[in-house]
Amino acid sequence: MFQATVHVTIKENVLDPQGQAVEGALHSLGFGHARDVRVGKFLELTIDGDNREEAEADLREMCEKLLANTVIEDYRVELVEVDGEEQ
Amino acid sequence: MKSAVLVFPGSNCDVDCLRAVREVVGGTVDAVWHKEEDLTGYDLIVLPGGFSYGDYLRSGAIARFSPIIGALEAANARGATIIGICNGFQILLEAGLLPGAMRVNESLKFICKPCDLRVENGSTRFTSEFEGGQVVDFPIAHMEGNYYCDDETLQKLKANDQILFRYVDNPNGSIDDIAGITNEAGNVLGMMPHPERAVREELGSTDGVGLFRSILEYHLKAQKESA
Structure with a gap:
């Protein structure tokens, strides 16, 4: 994950x-x-699974669909594997 | 005529909207819970103000994924009259039924006061009872009403006469003093000011009656034409 x-x-x-x-x-x-100075939001979440590419693609989709409003907001993501082996 | 007022968890202007629509538009007026998935047969659908889902993440961002929004998109496709007021406007923006987005007010304050608006276009289904250029008084009550869109969108809004209401004295920093816009087809209106709070003398203004009466007249005419 x-x-x-x-x-x-x-x-x-x-x-x-x-x-x-x-x-x-x-x-x-x-x-x-x-x-x-820019005030923004910081979100952290755990994504289950062991495929980094899939997890990152899903995370970007989450940002595009819900976590950011891309009309007025930019987002950047970081992903760290915390358990299990990467494919 | 059949009207629906959508109710989300955290809506707080739903009862005012129901009363205003019942008193001015009449006919069948239903409150419809956001978990419903069907809006077949409704001529008018109102998304009321409030704090859907506590404004968590962004105003309207979570309500936009309520089951009823699929039905709202279907109603939009058949040209139903849709009006989003305040948080309802924010939901329509998040749902992509109207262009642009809301930022926090320039003053960073929640503003609640009567507000003069100029009716920029008096020949729409929402404003036919007004004269173009007429100044009306609808109250505002919001923290995130600072409308933004990119320059290309703004030029389109102007070119298509989609800006229906402008603030006479811009209270929140909205781009081009915008208080209310329609979609390109003209069947969806979003506005930050509250016409439903301006339908009785006791409320300080009756200018909101004109908006609901315009919608009624539009649908009566449409019914006559289809009969």
């Missing part, structure tokens, strides 16, 4: 009001050198 992680963030060309607010707060705390 695989331990999967998914990062979802607002696309670069789409305004991220939360990221802007956080950046403003960082600046007011004196971290004026912090910039380009």
Whole structure:
């Protein structure tokens, strides 16, 4: 099986009001050198099976269908095998 | 005329919608649970506001996979009148029945207040009782109403007169002041403001009556023509 992680963030060309607010707060705390703050989501899940290619394809399908709204969001995935042998 | 108001777990404007449709449109008006799979025979289908599935993940993202959505797609294919209000609009966007997506309000605040809208197109099945350019007052109540679409989509929306309502004073950062849009065929409307909360003097505005009456007139005419 695989331990999967998914990062979802607002696309670069789409305004991220939360990221802007956080950046403003960082600046007011004196971290004026912090910039380009994007607020996103982090998801982790376990995928049963031992075929890495299938698991990764399934994970991308999950992102496209549900986990991210690709109109405004980008996603990136990581997959780590945690048990059993890879095919 | 037969109307349905869909009810998802977390819908909270379903009763207001049922009342508004019963009072203005009349005929048969049913509440339909999201687990149902059939919307055959309904002329009007309303997706009400609320917080379906607690807005988990994204507003409307999980409701969009409810069994009723398959039936909604079938109803869309036969040209039924479909209106999504607030969370209903968000569900229609997630389901791909309307283009674009919702972001959190620019102010990051939940905004609940009366709101002036300009009726941009007064010759649709949703707006025939209004004059084009008329300003109406429907309340808004949302946190994620900051409409976004890419430039190509926006040009299409404009070219096809799909933008039915614009905010007079944009409250949430929506692109091009958009408050409500239809699909290309013109049978599906999504809007963040709540016409069902503007159907009685006690509510502060009766402008919402015009929207529901427009839909009624459209279907009465269609019935006459098919008879």
